[in-house]
Amino acid sequence: GESVGLHLPTLSVQEGDNSIINCAYSNSASDYFIWYKQESGKGPQFIIDIRSNMDKRQGQRVTVLLNKTVKHLSLQIAATQPGDSAVYFCAEKNNFNKFYFGSGTKLNVKP
Amino acid sequence: NAGVTQTPKFRILKIGQSMTLQCTQDMNHNYMYWYRQDPGMGLKLIYYSVGAGITDKGEVPNGYNVSRSTTEDFPLRLELAAPSQTSVYFCASREAGPAYEQYFGPGTRLTVT
Numbered sequence: 638g639e640s641v642g643l644h645l646p647t648l649s650v651q652e653g654d655n656s657i658i659n660c661a662y663s664n665s666a667s668d669y670f671i672w673y674k675q676e677s678g679k680g681p682q683f684i685i686d687i688r689s690n691m692d693k694r695q696g697q698r699v700t701v702l703l704n705k706t707v708k709h710l711s712l713q714i715a716a717t718q719p720g721d722s723a724v725y726f727c728a729e730k731n732n733f734n735k736f737y738f739g740s741g742t743k744l745n746v747k748p
Numbered sequence: 749n750a751g752v753t754q755t756p757k758f759r760i761l762k763i764g765q766s767m768t769l770q771c772t773q774d775m776n777h778n779y780m781y782w783y784r785q786d787p788g789m790g791l792k793l794i795y796y797s798v799g800a801g802i803t804d805k806g807e808v809p810n811g812y813n814v815s816r817s818t819t820e821d822f823p824l825r826l827e828l829a830a831p832s833q834t835s836v837y838f839c840a841s842r843e844a845g846p847a848y849e850q851y852f853g854p855g856t857r858l859t860v861t
Binding site: 669671678679680681682683686726728730734735736737738739740741 | 796847
């Protein structure tokens with residue numbers, strides 16, 4: 638099966654600092670990756686995505702970087718705010734339209 | 749649009765009982781998914797559907813069944829509930845493409861005792 642793992646289970650940052658959440662994936666054939674945010678008691682919410690033919694994609698305060706050589710992607714959140722506190726998941730899609738999720742990183746933003 | 753709705757929100761089952769988790773979406777999405785999320789873990793795919801009448805297994809299909817008779821509805825059936833099925837269940841849907849963003853429901857928290 639697929640293996641999508643995260644390097645750090647918990648990340649604590651100061652309000653206003655930048656956050657970087659990392660994710661490793663195992664299937665080199667995966668062609669699409671998504672980052673989701675999950676607040677307590679809610680379903681995951683889409684943040685940003687990137688296709689395998691790209692290295693970088695930017696959104697509002699968020700950037701996703703994809704390194705296919707080492708099968709790694711990261712989510713960067715600029716000027717982290719208390720409302721960013723949540724669990725963040727990366728997910729990869731393989732050629733059969735199935736999505737595989739990592740175990741998540743909990744982001745704590747300290748005021 | 750209500751998006752993706754799931755019922756019930758919470759349920760406690762006894763071992764061996766059966767139940768159906770309901771999922772409905774009003775976005776006319778072709779693709780629908782069922783995931784389970786165990787405490788402190790990511791989501792694991794149970795079943796998915798690419799359209800009415802078409803379903804396929806995900807990573808952890810054992811103990812579950814699905815059907816897709818309409819575009820809107822994608823119920824998940826648990827037969828002979830076991831404690832290992834205690835989890836939070838999420839339903840999701842998405843368009844056929846080119847965007848792959850999935851829209852998730854609020855989840856059903858199931859406890860089997």
